[in-house]
Amino acid sequence: xxxxxxxxxxxxxxxxxxxxxxxxxxxxxxxxxxxxxxxxxxxxxxxxxxxxxxxxxxxxxxxxxxxxxxxxxxxxxxxxxxxxxxxxxxxxxxxxxxxxxxxxxxxxxxxxxxxxxxxxxxxxxxxxxxxxxxxxxxxxxxxxxxxxxxxxxxxxxxxxxxxxxxxxxxxxxxxxxxxxxxxxxxxxxxxxxxxxxxxxxxxxxxxxxxxxxxxxxxxxxx
Amino acid sequence: xxxxxxxxxxxxxxxxxxxxxxxxxxxxxxxxxxxxxxxxxxxxxxxxxxxxxxxxxxxxxxxxxxxxxxxxxxxxxxxxxxxxxxxxxxxxxxxxxxxxxxxxxxxxxxxxxxxxxxxxxxxxxxxxxxxxxxxxxxxxxxxxxxxxxxxxxxxxxxxxxxxxxxxxxxxxxxxxxxxxxxxxxxxxxxxxxxxxxxxxxxxxxxxxxxxxxxxxxxxxxxxxxxxxxxxxxxxxxxxxxxxxxxxxxxxxxxxxxxxxxxxxxxxxxxxxxxxxxxxxxxxxxxxxxxxxxxxxxxxxxxxxxxxxxxxxxxxxxxxxxxxxxxxxxxxxxxxxxxxxxxxxxxxxxxxxxxxxxxxxxxxxxxxxxxxxxxxxxxxxxxxxxxxxxxxxxxxxxxxxxxxxxxxxxxxxxxxxxxxxxxxxxxxxxxxxxxxxxxxxxxxxxxxxxxxxxxxxxxxxxxxxxxxxxxxxxxxxxxxxxxxxxxxxxxxxxxxxxxxxxxxxxxxxxxxxxxxxxxxxxxxxxxxxxxxxxxxxxxxxxxxxxxxxxxxxxxxxxxxxxxxxxxxxxxxxxxxxxxxxxxxxxxxxxxxxxxxxxxxxxxxxxxxxxxxxxxxxxxxxxxxxxxxxxxxxxxxxxxxxxxxxxxxxxxxxxxxxxxxxxxxxxxxxxxxxxxxxxxxxxxxxxxxxxxxxxxxxxxxxxxxxxxxxxxxxxxxxxxxxxxxxxxxxxxxx
Numbered sequence: 038x039x040x041x042x043x044x045x046x047x048x049x050x051x052x053x054x055x056x057x058x059x060x061x062x063x064x065x066x067x068x069x070x071x072x073x074x075x076x077x078x079x080x081x082x083x084x085x086x087x088x089x090x091x092x093x094x095x096x097x098x099x100x101x102x103x104x105x106x107x108x109x110x111x112x113x114x115x116x117x118x119x120x121x122x123x124x125x126x127x128x129x130x131x132x133x134x135x136x137x138x139x140x141x142x143x144x145x146x147x148x149x150x151x152x153x154x155x156x157x158x159x160x161x162x163x164x165x166x167x168x169x170x171x172x173x174x175x176x177x178x179x180x181x182x183x184x185x186x187x188x189x190x191x192x193x194x195x196x197x198x199x200x201x202x203x204x205x206x207x208x209x210x211x212x213x214x215x216x217x218x219x220x221x222x223x224x225x226x227x228x229x230x231x232x233x234x235x236x237x238x239x240x241x242x243x244x245x246x247x248x249x250x251x252x253x254x255x256x257x258x259x
Numbered sequence: 260x261x262x263x264x265x266x267x268x269x270x271x272x273x274x275x276x277x278x279x280x281x282x283x284x285x286x287x288x289x290x291x292x293x294x295x296x297x298x299x300x301x302x303x304x305x306x307x308x309x310x311x312x313x314x315x316x317x318x319x320x321x322x323x324x325x326x327x328x329x330x331x332x333x334x335x336x337x338x339x340x341x342x343x344x345x346x347x348x349x350x351x352x353x354x355x356x357x358x359x360x361x362x363x364x365x366x367x368x369x370x371x372x373x374x375x376x377x378x379x380x381x382x383x384x385x386x387x388x389x390x391x392x393x394x395x396x397x398x399x400x401x402x403x404x405x406x407x408x409x410x411x412x413x414x415x416x417x418x419x420x421x422x423x424x425x426x427x428x429x430x431x432x433x434x435x436x437x438x439x440x441x442x443x444x445x446x447x448x449x450x451x452x453x454x455x456x457x458x459x460x461x462x463x464x465x466x467x468x469x470x471x472x473x474x475x476x477x478x479x480x481x482x483x484x485x486x487x488x489x490x491x492x493x494x495x496x497x498x499x500x501x502x503x504x505x506x507x508x509x510x511x512x513x514x515x516x517x518x519x520x521x522x523x524x525x526x527x528x529x530x531x532x533x534x535x536x537x538x539x540x541x542x543x544x545x546x547x548x549x550x551x552x553x554x555x556x557x558x559x560x561x562x563x564x565x566x567x568x569x570x571x572x573x574x575x576x577x578x579x580x581x582x583x584x585x586x587x588x589x590x591x592x593x594x595x596x597x598x599x600x601x602x603x604x605x606x607x608x609x610x611x612x613x614x615x616x617x618x619x620x621x622x623x624x625x626x627x628x629x630x631x632x633x634x635x636x637x638x639x640x641x642x643x644x645x646x647x648x649x650x651x652x653x654x655x656x657x658x659x660x661x662x663x664x665x666x667x668x669x670x671x672x673x674x675x676x677x678x679x680x681x682x683x684x685x686x687x688x689x690x691x692x693x694x695x696x697x698x699x700x701x702x703x704x705x706x707x708x709x710x711x712x713x714x715x716x717x718x719x720x721x722x723x724x725x726x727x728x729x730x731x732x733x734x735x736x737x738x739x740x741x742x743x744x745x746x747x748x749x750x751x752x753x754x755x756x757x758x759x760x761x762x763x764x765x766x767x768x769x770x771x772x773x774x775x776x777x778x779x780x781x782x783x784x785x786x787x788x789x790x791x792x793x794x795x796x797x798x799x800x801x802x803x804x805x806x807x808x809x810x811x812x813x814x815x816x817x818x819x820x821x822x823x824x825x826x827x828x829x830x831x832x833x834x835x836x837x838x839x840x841x842x843x844x845x846x847x848x849x850x851x852x853x854x855x856x857x858x859x860x861x862x863x864x865x866x867x868x869x870x871x872x873x874x875x876x877x878x879x880x881x882x883x884x885x886x887x888x889x890x891x892x893x894x895x896x897x898x899x900x901x902x903x904x905x906x907x908x909x910x911x912x913x914x915x916x917x918x919x920x921x922x923x924x925x926x927x928x929x930x931x932x933x934x935x936x937x938x939x940x941x942x943x944x945x946x947x948x949x950x951x952x953x954x955x956x957x958x959x960x961x962x963x964x965x966x967x968x969x970x971x972x973x974x975x976x977x978x979x980x981x982x983x984x985x986x987x988x989x990x991x
Contacts, residue, residue: 046592047503049416053682086680088414091500147409149677178413178677236679241696241811243679243687 038258040066040081043109043125045100050086050122050235057235058083061251071103080258081118082109084125086178086233096139096181097127106132118162118258119227123179126219126229135222135229136194137186142179143212149178151243153205154218154232158198161221162257163228166249173202173246175232177210182231184213184220194220202230263294271298277629284623292560292609292617296624299474299527299565300534303787306628309753310785313766317780318773323742324781330451331372331523332442333781335743337807341697342446343704344378347386347439347745347803349786353494354436358403362436363411363497364569369440370415371523374506375572377450377513378442381681382695383412385422385438386708386747386801390431392664392981397426400434402982407497408438409675414499415506418684419676420693422708423801426664429712432791437747437784439803441706443697450513452522454540454575454601459519461533461544461599462581464588465505465571468529469554471495472567482752482790501570501593508591509572517580524571530564530624532573533599534607537621540575543604544621548611552594560611575601635759640718644837645850653889653913654963656845658973660886660918661893663844667977689898690817691736691882694808703811705739707804711885712797714853717838719761723768723800724856728922729884730804731776735865736882736925738814738872739806744773746783746802751795753787761798762787769800775858778804815872815880815927818898822953824879825932826903828888830864830924831945834915840885841918860923867944868925871935879928889917891926893957893970900967904958905950913962928952 040058044051051068058066066083069076076082089100100106106128113119113134121129129135142148151174156167167173186194191214194200202219209216211231219230234247268278271294281289281297289297299305307314319327325342326334332346350365370380385408390397401424412419417440454461472495512518520540522532529546537544548563558566576584581597588595602608607624609617660666673688685703686694692707709730715722727744734741746769751758773780789796808814836842837851871877881891896902907913929935932948939946950960958964 047414047416047500049414049503049680053680056682087416088500088503091414091498093500146406147413147675147677149413149679150674176679178680180413233679236682239682241685242682 038062038255039079041069041076041079042066042083043069045071045089048085048087053235054083054085057238071105073105076108084121084128086123097131100128101131113227116226121229129229134227136190139181140183140185141181142183147180148210151176152210153208154202155205157203158201161225163253166253176236177232182211184217273298295561295565296530300624301628305527308629308631309633311630312632316770319779321779324779327781331375340446342444344373344376345441346372346782347747348784349747350436351786355434357494358400359407360494360496362404362407364495365436365438366411367497367502368525369438373440373442375523377448378444380417380440380442382441383419384708387424388430388435389426391428392426394431405672405675411499413677415503416680418678418680420678421688424669429797433789433796435749437801450521452520452536454520454536454542457601457603459575459601460581460597462574463596463598466501467552467554468566469568470562473565482788495567495569497569504591505570508588511587512584517576519575521574528567534624538625543602543606545602545608546599550596550598560616633759634756635763636756637760637764642852645848647846654965661970662973662977666886668974671978691733701811703808705734705737705806707733710801712799713838715798718853719764719798720768721853723765724772726802727772728856728861730802732882734806735869736880739808741778741806743779743781744804748785749799750787751790765800815878817881817895819895819901819952824928824952826949827927827946828949829946832921834919835921836919839920854920854922856922864923864944867942877927877929881926883924887918887920896967901952902954902956902967903952906960
């Protein structure tokens with residue numbers, strides 16, 4: 038599986054994503070600079086966590102306008118798999134590749150802790166190696182992860198099996214609508230999620246629950 | 260140019276004698292720009308004029324120390340060509356005036372100190388002291404400082420992995436925000452600040468210069484009074500986004516060989532960076548301020564030389580390499596300008612609008628700063644063991660202590676810090692020391708910050724020894740070999756002999772402990788004048804320390820891991836209750852002698868515990884500190900909810916045994932008690948079997964029991980309910 042990680046100014050989980058990808062695929066991902074016009078041909082594009090452009094306007098809003106995103110959007114429309122983690126999820130909603138928005142956390146504070154998740158949907162290239170209903174623990178680390186969309190959109194996401202991860206009962210760290218932690222695009226090739234799977238791919242770091250996500254991708258895309 | 264009047268001199272915080280010395284060094288009267296430059300360079304904050312004579316007594320050398328005090332940060336060898344670069348620094352005064360920006364820029368400043376040396380920051384810690392919880396400002400300050408630290412560190416993508424938070428009324432008007440940054444580099448790629456050679460380009464990189472922070476260093480060198488909040492305009496505003504770009508751009512430039520010297524612009528900005536680089540390199544520097552990237556219009560030379568705008572660096576490049584450097588900084592969308600050159604004149608010459616506006620000998624600014632041997636009086640240490648109610652129920656007190664402000668869980672704080680970014684955090688906040696793996700290796704750094712200010716108040720010498728010993732013990736407790744220290748000396752007004760006495764005794768205590776434990780001081784910072792309306796803070800010599808785990812798989816944590824493990828107490832217990840948390844919280848007494856620190860026992864017991872961890876015989880260890888044995892036992896039970904049952908010794912008082920704060924002690928849990936007892940006997944270390952893990956209670960035979968669930972509620976509840984605004988009864 039060939040992959041690329043997009044680096045925006047002040048991305049800060051780009052290395053973490055690259056380490057997890059290299060560790061699990063045996064191949065270094067291409068690191069794509071935000072000012073580049075084109076991505077190479079890859080099977081997976083990762084938009085990593087961080088504070089792209091300082092998150093000074095709205096999280097992800099300026100990154101969504103960066104030059105590289107035109108190509109990411111084009112490739113996503115052509116069916117290339119795109120994974121947006123944390124700030125990457127925010128960039129995806131700002132780009133319109135995913136519906137809804139990520140608002141300030143309900144408690145108005147940054148939150149970093151492991152949270153319980155449930156895998157709700159295994160019919161995707163991101164989650165086929167998990168079991169439906171499987172309980173996972175991924176860390177979150179964000180100030181703006183409160184997923185919001187209108188009821189009609191939420192109903193549609195649920196009806197089409199596009200809610201992939203939900204926060205477990207009582208574990209919603211940010212007030213997200215219907216405990217949503219991660220969603221798919223209509224064509225199911227784009228996933229955005231707030232928790233960090235790349236930080237739980239190494240037993241020394243407190244868990245390996247994130248490995249399943251990358252192995253799903255390797256199986257589906259290699 | 261304005262004429263300098265005695266009032267101008269006074270307003271710049273300079274004494275009549277100091278002004279006379281400046282005239283002598285210049286052979287003439289200074290102009291206003293020069294006076295401003297001298298005033299910040301000779302401020303307590305920049306010159307250490309009150310402490311320098313004492314700091315010379317600190318041990319700073321060891322075979323593994325590659326850079327001691329005097330550079331932006333200390334550097335130690337951690338094997339295989341890798342080095343750790345670290346320093347702790349205060350941002351106390353600004354954080355009291357504007358807590359969010361004060362704390363945020365404190366984080367930014369210490370990170371720059373580390374990456375200016377060529378290291379990538381990999382971990383942040385911070386030691387925070389606030390006023391009494393019931394003081395009307397405390398909540399606001401806690402909230403602002405914590406979100407400021409998080410706001411900056413989280414954006415930088417450097418994990419904040421731990422630290423300390425304490426409350427005491429002596430900090431009501433002067434909170435302490437001490438931030439520590441640890442970075443990693445290769446030993447052959449360390450950058451220093453000596454601007455050697457003439458004719459080399461001096462380049463300005465980073466953010467534009469504005470009028471923010473003018474005279475910040477001078478503010479940090481005076482006592483506070485009711486008007487201090489009017490000083491808000493002197494607090495700088497942080498921009499972590501720019502700092503992140505600056506970090507990446509600097510590391511990219513450092514991968515080339517274009518740099519001769521580099522220095523961040525911290526306190527006193529362009530003035531101190533240029534003067535220090537010139538002075539260390541034995542060269543002169545000529546600056547043309549018209550070329551300085553400016554954020555505001557009509558800035559004067561005075562403004563630009565004294566601005567403390569953040570996220571700026573000054574570098575001296577090899578001639579001809581400007582283009583290469585500029586390309587890197589443009590790529591990262593940062594300002595880059597050649598603003599001057601090095602000379603062989605030994606003078607700092609500043610030009611603005613075609614005229615020379617300052618011309619001063621470089622060495623006069625940094626090397627000729629006054630050094631004061633201020634008069635000092637060493638206080639007689641507090642003594643005695645205060646009486647206490649021996650009939651008080653032991654377990655009721657435990658619940659109260661677990662919910663007391665200095666012991667309650669700090670989860671509310673650390674969950675606002677990204678502590679797992681960079682995917683190398685092996686031990687998160689909540690243990691004895693944070694552990695961060697050296698990327699791509701099986702090595703790890705252990706990091707801690709420690710000081711017990713109430714001990715230092717009672718006895719500055721023993722208290723400072725204790726701060727070093729506890730830091731050493733916390734590193735040992737995770738299995739690390741302690742390597743070196745950074746110290747952050749926070750005290751009151753050094754012009755008062757009793758405060759100067761505290762400083763002198765604390766330096767002696769640190770020196771003695773560091774010598775005995777082979778634990779040299781490689782960097783540090785002093786923050787004086789922490790007084791409001793004449794009331795000084797508790798003496799607070801905070802110790803930041805770094806140790807090395809050669810094999811991260813041989814590591815201990817505080818959590819009980821199995822039922823029916825033996826629980827052993829390592830080290831002697833005499834039941835020292837003087838200055839204990841128990842006396843303060845339960846009996847309402849801040850009295851008695853601070854616990855004495857036997858450094859040879861520290862060494863022997865610590866080396867023994869570390870050997871057990873390294874040999875894989877033990878994976879569960881907790882150092883004993885605030886609250887003594889029973890609080891430590893509760894803290895070991897809480898993470899996994901595995902309880903414990905222990906017995907009391909045949910003789911002696913239960914309260915003193917359980918709550919005494921005797922030093923040089925650890926609790927360890929392991930399956931095989933006999934082997935450890937035998938090893939201890941062979942090593943000449945005192946070790947006793949206290950009991951076993953198991954169940955869902957903490958039970959002490961003859962003294963009662965308490966459910967872990969009740970302890971958890973007490974321990975986890977205090978901080979959120981306090982910050983949520985629940986009314987508190989006065990304490991502390």
